[in-house]
Amino acid sequence: MASLQYQVYWTTPNQAQTSMAWVEGFRRAMLPWQTGGAYLNYCDTDIEDWPQAYYGENFPRLVKVKRQWDPENLFHFAQSIPV
Numbered sequence: 001m002a003s004l005q006y007q008v009y010w011t012t013p014n015q016a017q018t019s020m021a022w023v024e025g026f027r028r029a030m031l032p033w034q035t036g037g038a039y040l041n042y043c044d045t046d047i048e049d050w051p052q053a054y055y056g057e058n059f060p061r062l063v064k065v066k067r068q069w070d071p072e073n074l075f076h077f078a079q080s081i082p083v
Contacts, residue, residue, distance in 0.1 A: 004030065005042050043079060050079045 008023040010016055024046075038044060038053035051059045059081070066073075066081045073083050 003039055003042075004034075005039075040079075043077075045078055047079075051081075054079070055081075 006023050006027050008019040010019045036053060037056065038047055038050070040054045044050075047053050055062055062081050063083075067083050071083055073080075
């Protein structure tokens with residue numbers, strides 16, 4: 001098993017769109033060799049089914065734990081486990 005993190009850098013603002021397009025194209029090209037899982041600490045808001053990618057079959061159980069221990073959703077971010 002391996003982990004792959006995509007990163008791209010640029011030095012001037014006008015390089016941003018081209019750089020992001022390149023890394024997105026590379027990410028898509030790698031899809032046939034991926035399992036569909038993702039590492040939560042490499043947050044990616046472009047992942048459509050992030051609960052499955054990050055947590056798999058554990059997601060429903062984690063939602064129950066979140067409801068019990070953080071019902072006010074104090075610990076939250078864009079892709080955190082919902083209450």
